Amino acid sequence: MTPTFEKFALADQFVTAKGAKVCVLSSDGAPVRVIQTAPIRIPFEPGNFDKSSTATRLSLVMCCSPEMEEYFDALDAWAVEYLTIHSERLFKKPMTKAQIQGGYKSAVVRKGGYPAQVRAKISTEGKNACEYWTSDGSSRGPPSDWRGVEYIPSLTIRQLWQMGADFGWVIEVTDLLVIEPERRSPFADIKEGLCVAAC
DSSP states (O other): OOOOOTTEEEOOOEEOTTSOEEEEEEETTBOEEEEOOSOBOOOSOOBOTTOOTTOSEEEEEEEOOHHHHHHHHHHHHHHHHHHHHTHHHHHSSOOOHHHHHHHEEOSEEOOTTSOOEEEEEEESSSTTBOEEEOTTSOEEOOOSSTTSSEEEEEEEEEEEEEETTEEEEEEEEEEEEEEOOOOOOTTTTOOSSOOOSOO
8 A cells, every 4th residue: 555644744843952954744733653563674783973982872774674765765755746836935045856856865765676765864862762662562671683683673754854955854763663583492303312424
């Protein structure tokens, strides 16, 4: 089923204490939370541009499932139409659809023959710190090997950022269901006696 966005709306632009221009996104007045149901892979552990070990807000790259790719492609199409209609309110000047498309930065990144990816933010501390979960609903810590497991992410699309003529989404990872690979004991099928070579 194609996603629909008829209840989505962007608030008027404001400037944060750090000087960033943002428009908060909501759906019927509530934050926009997206839970993808198909497991995905995360190719790299979270990090930041300057490699600071003290940073608590990091970037995270997620490989898209077909479901996730379809959702964010549909979000892009909605955003271009919405921003064109509301450009004067949001950007303080009327803009054509072509101008919006020229400045819009998709949430989906496609490079060469690599799978589509979504880039998001993940916090390690504070009120928006990511929570990690097991398949049985128990809380857990982050994985020790980010590439060795699968995930089901819960994302919040918080706001639209603008920097110069460019703009795009701030997507935050709020929860991660961590799916560990099944492990089977090599001794499970051994019967009494000695087992050697190709037993």
